[in-house]
Amino acid sequence: MTDIDAIWSSLRSEDNGNLILQSLSAKKPRGVSSKKKNQVFTIQQKEPFNIDSFTSSSKAVNSVAPIAAKECNAMTYNLCELADAFSALDQDSDDEEGEETPLSLDKQPVRNERLASALKTNDIASQIESLSQLSDAIKSLLRNCNDNKQQIQAIMDTCGKALFQLIGHKAEKCRSLSLECVQSLILADIDLTRHLPYLITSIVARYTPCAYDKDMEVFVQNQQEHEYFKRGGASNRQDKDGLIGQVTFKVVEPNEELRLALCQTIRCLVGSIVTMNVAGILEPYYSELILSLQTSLRDPFPDVKIAASHLLAELLAIPHFELGAKYFATGLARSVLPNLRSNRNVAVIVAAMDLLEASIVVPDRAKRKGAGSAAIADLVGFKADNAISIAAFYDSQYAVSVNILAEVSSQRNPRVRLRCCQMLQSLLINLPDRYDHEQRLLPYVLLFINDAISEVQNEALICINKCGEQYEHDEIIERRQLGVDGDDKIDYNTNLPPPFTCRPSLGARLFVRNNTSRFFLTVLGELTNWRPETRLRSAKLLLILAVFCEEHLTKDLHRTLSNLAKAIDIEQASHHEHEHLKVLDQIEQVLCLMAKFVDPATYLRIVRPRMMEDSFPMQSSFVVLLSSLIKGTSFHRLCPHCAELLSMVASPKCIGPFAGSKTRLQGLKALRSLCDRATGNLEALAAHFNSSSNDLSQALSSCIDALEEMVIDCEEETVLALSKECLSRLNILSKALA
Numbered sequence: 001m002t003d004i005d006a007i008w009s010s011l012r013s014e015d016n017g018n019l020i021l022q023s024l025s026a027k028k029p030r031g032v033s034s035k036k037k038n039q040v041f042t043i044q045q046k047e048p049f050n051i052d053s054f055t056s057s058s059k060a061v062n063s064v065a066p067i068a069a070k071e072c073n074a075m076t077y078n079l080c081e082l083a084d085a086f087s088a089l090d091q092d093s094d095d096e097e098g099e100e101t102p103l104s105l106d107k108q109p110v111r112n113e114r115l116a117s118a119l120k121t122n123d124i125a126s127q128i129e130s131l132s133q134l135s136d137a138i139k140s141l142l143r144n145c146n147d148n149k150q151q152i153q154a155i156m157d158t159c160g161k162a163l164f165q166l167i168g169h170k171a172e173k174c175r176s177l178s179l180e181c182v183q184s185l186i187l188a189d190i191d192l193t194r195h196l197p198y199l200i201t202s203i204v205a206r207y208t209p210c211a212y213d214k215d216m217e218v219f220v221q222n223q224q225e226h227e228y229f230k231r232g233g234a235s236n237r238q239d240k241d242g243l244i245g246q247v248t249f250k251v252v253e254p255n256e257e258l259r260l261a262l263c264q265t266i267r268c269l270v271g272s273i274v275t276m277n278v279a280g281i282l283e284p285y286y287s288e289l290i291l292s293l294q295t296s297l298r299d300p301f302p303d304v305k306i307a308a309s310h311l312l313a314e315l316l317a318i319p320h321f322e323l324g325a326k327y328f329a330t331g332l333a334r335s336v337l338p339n340l341r342s343n344r345n346v347a348v349i350v351a352a353m354d355l356l357e358a359s360i361v362v363p364d365r366a367k368r369k370g371a372g373s374a375a376i377a378d379l380v381g382f383k384a385d386n387a388i389s390i391a392a393f394y395d396s397q398y399a400v401s402v403n404i405l406a407e408v409s410s411q412r413n414p415r416v417r418l419r420c421c422q423m424l425q426s427l428l429i430n431l432p433d434r435y436d437h438e439q440r441l442l443p444y445v446l447l448f449i450n451d452a453i454s455e456v457q458n459e460a461l462i463c464i465n466k467c468g469e470q471y472e473h474d475e476i477i478e479r480r481q482l483g484v485d486g487d488d489k490i491d492y493n494t495n496l497p498p499p500f501t502c503r504p505s506l507g508a509r510l511f512v513r514n515n516t517s518r519f520f521l522t523v524l525g526e527l528t529n530w531r532p533e534t535r536l537r538s539a540k541l542l543l544i545l546a547v548f549c550e551e552h553l554t555k556d557l558h559r560t561l562s563n564l565a566k567a568i569d570i571e572q573a574s575h576h577e578h579e580h581l582k583v584l585d586q587i588e589q590v591l592c593l594m595a596k597f598v599d600p601a602t603y604l605r606i607v608r609p610r611m612m613e614d615s616f617p618m619q620s621s622f623v624v625l626l627s628s629l630i631k632g633t634s635f636h637r638l639c640p641h642c643a644e645l646l647s648m649v650a651s652p653k654c655i656g657p658f659a660g661s662k663t664r665l666q667g668l669k670a671l672r673s674l675c676d677r678a679t680g681n682l683e684a685l686a687a688h689f690n691s692s693s694n695d696l697s698q699a700l701s702s703c704i705d706a707l708e709e710m711v712i713d714c715e716e717e718t719v720l721a722l723s724k725e726c727l728s729r730l731n732i733l734s735k736a737l738a
Helices: 002-012 018-026 051-055 061-089 108-119 124-142 149-166 172-187 193-204 223-230 256-275 279-298 302-317 319-335 346-360 375-379 404-409 414-430 438-448 454-474 477-482 506-516 520-528 532-573 583-597 600-612 619-632 635-649 661-679 682-691 696-713 717-737
Strands: 211-213 218-220
Touching: 108 124, 108 149, 124 149, 124 172, 149 172, 149 193, 172 256, 193 256, 193 279, 211 279, 218 223, 218 319, 256 279, 256 302, 279 302, 279 319, 302 319, 302 346, 319 346, 319 375, 346 375, 346 414, 375 404, 375 438, 404 414, 404 438, 414 438, 414 454, 438 454, 438 506, 438 532, 454 506, 506 532, 520 532, 532 583, 532 600, 532 619, 583 619, 600 619, 600 635, 619 635, 619 661, 635 661, 635 682, 635 696, 661 682, 661 717, 682 717, 696 717
Parallel strands: none
Antiparallel strands: 211 218
16 A cells, blocks of 8 residues: 555645656666666656645536546556556566566467557558567567467467458558568468468459459450450450550559569468468468469569469469369460560569479379360460451451460570470470370470570480480380391481481481471471571571481472572572571581482482473572582492483583573582592492493593583683683593593
8 A cells, every 4th residue: 555655645746746756767677678777757747736626626517627637638647657667567577687578478468469459540650660560579489480389379360360451551561561470470380271261362352353264264354355255356365465565454552562572472371381281271262362373474573473473383283282273274374475475584484484384284184184285286376277266357466376485495595495495395205195296396396406505405305315215115116126227328327417426316216207297398498488597497407307307308308309499599699698697508518418318319310300401490509409419428329320410510501601600600519529529439439430331431521521611711710710620620530430
């Protein structure tokens, strides 16, 4: 009672309670920090409060009421200050001086309730201050998470709903702090079962609404336009809107950093649940998460696209959600395709390929296929020849199909090309229905073999070798046992283009050969494309195909030589404009390699009529073609046809007076190539000449006569020099064979 009397006396005095507060501050507060120990409690009071005069007053109620209310407020404030001072004195005195005492477990629920109440107020400043205090408290508890897990769980149970409501607060600072607190609580691996309905709903509400059409397997942003498209209206399918042109993106959360924080919150939630091995509690909300994250794939902020792509790929890879992943796989693969071509950010493209691969390889065990493999047709821009959309009659852009894979495989950044090659390797090896898509994907893997970066080359070779091993296991066991593997007269391990150091394996060659027939003619057609870069890529791909197909190129040799001659003609016409690309050199390298596997009798039957024909438009191109074939053919196969070759080159229509200047120049170059081959193999040529009754001597004499006439009549310096050089070599051959 002594303390009560002292307090009452102090309140009755003029100091209005300051005396008792000063006496209390003089004592050493137990468990209070040094800063609080030195603090002097004072109460600012404008007028002293006389309790005796107030109680003995006989004034009317109406006149006294305003004064009484003011005095009572002051008294109440003083009592609250005194209560705080006594609560500090009641703490444990065993703690060291200057060390702050943590809140006891008995008093934590009261504090949590106060924080929850403060978070629900309408005062934004108070909410921000409470959120900051709560965030600091959670972070301090997370430093020793295992020991403080019970306290963190109590905070979530008490303040969880209030935090979730603040995710949609009008103040940006409140939204940011609430997401920060929620992430910290989730990372503590506490029980979230009872809070998931409120948490998921609060997060999903910050995303643009979206729907999914399972029949067409596309995500729908505008349901009205989608229904119009399904009725046959002149509009495009909504997943193709971003392929050509820009797309308007509507957002609920205006701050891009907070949109990224939303994705990070979902990632923390998924990671925590998977770590605790309770993925089943997230299954009812799986579709909502997929629909929400899918809208972030069109977000203008690159970091949001990257985070959403990685998070969707992780969700698709969780075995517990396999049925849900199968349901959305094709739609997700199609929705991420615009990010592969409409963005210059390398990280966005790589993340998009991660999601594309993850969505395509989702297993559909009932059908033994990839659940998202239907999107491969969209990836390569496939469109049926007899199918035209209704919208194409009204707007030409709706008739355009984009080969996105071709653009990605030709990206300048090597990181993108390497990731693309790895994605194709995964699809060609791990996809259950890979046999349906090998002919669409294989050309791009073969093209990576010619890449300028060694890592990309090695990855492509590894992919082809693994595919060949699978093919060997399935198809060619008997053939390998019999040892049937090519012609013994051909040296398959020499004169191969880089990066090949030896002949590819039997399985790899048969795998490529059996899938080449569908796109080989298309590659030949691209040799005459109006773009020089496309012609160069086609020539490089044709060179790789020649390594794998070998002598089987004779199947379409007439078309192959005709298209190569057209390509040579185009390159000769535009040689000065695109000389830096060296497309013509690449074509000549292809012809030299083809000649290694093709018998001369086969290609001479095709080339001779076109060289001897009157007014043939590409005569000079076929002469260049013949010159390259002569360089690549082994001499023991070329020797029986030397007389025929000399008669073709020395004909009046090739180097005679009736030949054009370009044809004559190329004919002399072909003759020089033939002389080089013969001069280096005089013994083999003489042995063949002595053992066979051929017309080689007659062909040599006629060729020498034609060259002598050219030397006399020719005025061009280049042609004259070549004529003299060829004439001297032919005279040496004639003497050696005499």
